[in-house]
Amino acid sequence: MKLEHVNLTVRDPKTTAAILCELFDWQVRWEGESIYDGYTVHVGDTESYLALYAPPKEIQNAEESYYRAGGLNHIGIVVADLDMVEARVKAAGFVPGSHADYEPGKRFYFEGPDDVEYEVISYA
Structure with a gap:
């Protein structure tokens, strides 16, 4: 599945x-x-x-998602080239943050359109 x-x-x-x-x-x-x-x-x-x-x-933004049952907290997207996607995120006017290097990969987050948070991950 x-x-x-x-x-x-x-x-x-x-x-x-x-x-x-x-x-x-x-x-x-x-x-x-x-x-x-x-x-x-x-x-x-x-x-x-x-x-x-x-x-x-x-539509209006709802309360903070981490404090709402059924709230969408972030969407994780796996990419092959983390640096390239981070450059695109910056060029689009979004601010990457919360960078981490952990086993088995690296990641960063950004607030995208409509205040949806995205986690960008690379296992390369």
Whole structure:
């Protein structure tokens, strides 16, 4: 068994998709109208993806995820070249932090679009 996708509510699925495709070399797998008259864009690779959903009305940020049952705390993305992705993250205007070198790999985190935290990991 494997994880196929995660569905996130975002303000602008097309913009978020473009950023994530640029950072992680992903592709748009599908996009279109979706549940509750919203709009969704699926980004990822042939194995897994993020579904980026926007409802038809303006949304607000909820309370801190680490203190909310069911909160999304971060999304971990495995990459082959950590330094290259970190350079892309910086070029896109995001700030990498919480760097760690641990067995079996290295990682950093950044707050991406819609205040979603991403952990970028390399086992190379």
